[in-house]
Amino acid sequence: MLDLKALRRDPEVFRASHASRGGDPGDIDAVIALDERRREAIGRMETLRADRRQMSKQIGQAKDADTREALKAQVAAFKGELQSLEELSRTLEAETQAAVAALPNLVADDVPRGTTEDDNVVIATHGERPTFDFEPKPHWALGTDLGQIDFERGVKLSGSRFYVLRDDIARLQRAVIFYLLDLHTRRGGYRELYLPFVVRGETLFASGQLPKFADNLYRDHEEDLWLVPTAEVPITNFHGDEILEGDALPLRYCAYTPCFRREKMSAGKDVRGIKRGHQFDKVEMYAFVRPEDSEAELEKMRADAEAACAGLGLPYRVKALCTADLGFGARKTYDLEVWSAGCGEWLEVSSVSNVWDFQARRAKIRYRAEAGGKPELVHTLNGSGLGIPRAMIAILENNQQADGTIRVPEALRPFMGGVEVIGG
RNA sequence: GGAGGGGUGGCCGAGUGGUCGAAGGCGCUUGACUCGAAAUCAAGUGAGUGGCAACGCUCCGUGGGUUCGAAUCCCACCCCCUCCGCCA
Numbered sequence: 001m002l003d004l005k006a007l008r009r010d011p012e013v014f015r016a017s018h019a020s021r022g023g024d025p026g027d028i029d030a031v032i033a034l035d036e037r038r039r040e041a042i043g044r045m046e047t048l049r050a051d052r053r054q055m056s057k058q059i060g061q062a063k064d065a066d067t068r069e070a071l072k073a074q075v076a077a078f079k080g081e082l083q084s085l086e087e088l089s090r091t092l093e094a095e096t097q098a099a100v101a102a103l104p105n106l107v108a109d110d111v112p113r114g115t116t117e118d119d120n121v122v123i124a125t126h127g128e129r130p131t132f133d134f135e136p137k138p139h140w141a142l143g144t145d146l147g148q149i150d151f152e153r154g155v156k157l158s159g160s161r162f163y164v165l166r167d168d169i170a171r172l173q174r175a176v177i178f179y180l181l182d183l184h185t186r187r188g189g190y191r192e193l194y195l196p197f198v199v200r201g202e203t204l205f206a207s208g209q210l211p212k213f214a215d216n217l218y219r220d221h222e223e224d225l226w227l228v229p230t231a232e233v234p235i236t237n238f239h240g241d242e243i244l245e246g247d248a249l250p251l252r253y254c255a256y257t258p259c260f261r262r263e264k265m266s267a268g269k270d271v272r273g274i275k276r277g278h279q280f281d282k283v284e285m286y287a288f289v290r291p292e293d294s295e296a297e298l299e300k301m302r303a304d305a306e307a308a309c310a311g312l313g314l315p316y317r318v319k320a321l322c323t324a325d326l327g328f329g330a331r332k333t334y335d336l337e338v339w340s341a342g343c344g345e346w347l348e349v350s351s352v353s354n355v356w357d358f359q360a361r362r363a364k365i366r367y368r369a370e371a372g373g374k375p376e377l378v379h380t381l382n383g384s385g386l387g388i389p390r391a392m393i394a395i396l397e398n399n400q401q402a403d404g405t406i407r408v409p410e411a412l413r414p415f416m417g418g419v420e421v422i423g424g
Numbered sequence: 425g426g427a428g429g430g431g432u433g434g435c436c437g438a439g440u441g442g443u444c445g446a447a448g449g450c451g452c453u454u455g456a457c458u459c460g461a462a463a464u465c466a467a468g469u470g471a472g473u474g475g476c477a478a479c480g481c482u483c484c485g486u487g488g489g490u491u492c493g494a495a496u497c498c499c500a501c502c503c504c505c506u507c508c509g510c511c512a
Contacts, residue, residue: 039474046474046481053481056493060442068492075492200502243434243471368434372453372469375434 001208001362002103004035004096017107020323022115031099038092045085048078101205102212105358107323108332114322120335121322126306127315129339130398137404138342139396140273143169145404146423149274161263161277168422172395172408173281175415176388177256180283180308184385188304190254190285195234197257198225206363207236208329218260218278227260231284232382239288240363243375249367250289250297254385257282274389275347281388287381288365291357294379298354301383302334305350308386313409314394315339317346331356338390342397347390352383 007014011032015025055075062068112121130136143149147166154163165173184190204210204226209217218227228234235253244251259282270276285304289297302318309316321333330353337346357377360366366375399407405423408416 042481043474049482050480052492057442059492072492079492245434366471368452370453371451375471 001101001358002106003357003361004031004100007100008032008035014103014106018103020107020111020113021104021326022324023104027099027103031096031103034092034096034099038089038096041085041089041092045082045089048082048085051078052082098211101362104326104328105331105356107326108354108356111326111332112320112322114324117322117325119322120319120325123318123320123334125315125317126310127313127339129315130341132341132400132402134402136341136397136400138273139340139393142342142396142400142404142406143274146406148422158278161271162279163274163277168416168419169392169396171416171419172412172422173388173392175408175412176312176391176395177281177283178415179311179412180385181254181256183308183311184254184283184285184304187307188252188254188285188300188385190252190304193231193235193238193253193255195228195231195238195255195257197228197260199228199234199237200225203237203240204233206240207233207359208362209233212328215264216262218262228257229261230259230282231255231257232286235284235286235382236359236365236380237363239365239378242365244288244365244367244378245371246290246367246369246373249378250287250293252285252287254283254285257284273343273393275393277389283385283388285352285383285385288360288367288378289381290367290369291376291379294354294356294381297379297381298332298334298352301381301385302336302352305334305336305352305383305385309336309338309349309391311411312391312395313411314349314391314398316349327351327353329353329355329358331358336386338394340390340394340397342400343393347393349386349390349394350384353381355380355382 002014007028011028015028018028019025052075055071059068059071059075062071112119114120137145140149140151143165144151146169148169150164150166157164181192185192198220201210201224204217209229213229217229220226234257235255238253239251259280261278261280263276263278274280285301287297287301306316306318316336316338319335319337321330321335326333333351333353335348336350336352338349339345340347356379359380360377365378365380367378368375395409395412396406399409401407401421405421408420408422413420
């Protein structure tokens with residue numbers, strides 16, 4: 001959520017930022033107009049409340065019944081007005097909150113301008129794309145031929161966009177998860193969390209998914225709990241409504257969770273294979289930092305995500321997302337894409353974002369810069385490290401051999417119980 | 425799921441209709457003492473919001489209600505604890 005005060009003080013900055021994302025700058029003016037009405041109503045309400053409080057005190061102190069009754073009559077005289085002002089204030093407050101909560105984060109100055117995702121900028125490419133003396137197959141063919149990716153049974157159990165992994169490919173997925181958690185806890189200094197996979201609506205509001213993206217979420221109406229679309233959601237609210245001590249920062253966490261997304265919007269897109277399912281696994285990195293440290297932390301987190309790609313032996317490239325492609329809560333984002341030889345495309349395996357104080361304000365995550373000081377909002381950052389299915393696709397496709405077997409990358413062998421070749 | 429108890433400031437905890445944003449303690453800040461530290465003593469110290477400011481308003485789990493006035497009374501919900509039931 002944006003800072004309403006800052007928005008009031010400096011509307012032009014927010015208009016420009018909003019417009020650069022393809023939004024209507026008028027949205028900003030609408031919020032400001034609403035906020036003005038809100039403050040005006042609150043001002044009048046507070047004056048009346050102050051009067052009432054004064055008189056109520058006098059009633060309590062009044063010696064005789066006559067004085068008391070006279071004062072009561074005075075209060076009663078403006079009671080109706082006060083009530084309608086309270087009603088109005090409440091309505092305007094809610095409307096203002098909703099309007100502000102619907103605005104995306106402010107764009108960082110160094111984000112490339114753009115109007116479509118084609119304006120994202122590739123800023124680095126690493127690793128060698130594998131070459132083959134045969135025609136490399138896409139992972140769905142490899143997996144099906146090995147009998148280790150079972151699309152039919154996934155559909156039988158749960159419908160389209162669900163699949164079953166079996167045997168060594170199932171194990172390979174587990175190995176990737178183990179490898180990534182070990183990497184981030186040891187190398188990156190992230191503390192591992194095991195989190196609930198279902199959360200309350202408030203938690204989703206705190207991280208920015210609600211109310212805007214409700215239709216991409218699975219929900220249990222019975223208990224009013226929601227399945228997490230990413231570990232970012234529970235980690236954000238992990239420190240929700242807390243005041244952290246300054247010397248505790250930075251706080252870095254990583255977590256493995258499955259992610260559940262209805263993906264209603266993109267029906268028909270990427271239907272082949274395991275690239276885009278309703279359920280997928282991900283290891284997430286997350287950091288709570290002092291505001292002055294968030295830009296450096298973004299680079300660190302990007303390096304941590306890169307280390308994951310490199311460690312798995314995957315060729316990858318880094319993209320700076322342009323203003324038009326930036327996510328709702330992000331101020332600046334790097335996407336990491338790995339090369340996948342079978343389907344011949346770059347696959348997004350990580351998105352690393354500096355969220356600034358956007359989630360911290362929603363989730364009320366603050367810290368004291370120094371003991372006894374005023375609490376201030378922290379900055380939060382999140383990054384995939386990595387999205388598992390896409391990483392799996394690249395591993396399977398890049399390490400395939402002519403006979404349809406798959407070499408297990410060196411880094412994963414410790415977790416594969418001696419298996420060096422899948423299907424061998 | 426059933427019965428009972430409870431949710432108060434960074435933390436613990438008192439407070440059952442007005443003078444309560446709230447005793448006391450811990451923690452923290454500053455000062456005194458000390459070569460320094462500890463201990464001790466003194467003062468200060470909740471969050472948010474509106475205002476240039478003076479100052480005002482809101483917040484005692486959440487949301488409603490009663491009342492001139494609610495931390496305190498009523499209703500609903502959420503959460504925690506204890507016991508019973510069930511259970512991987």
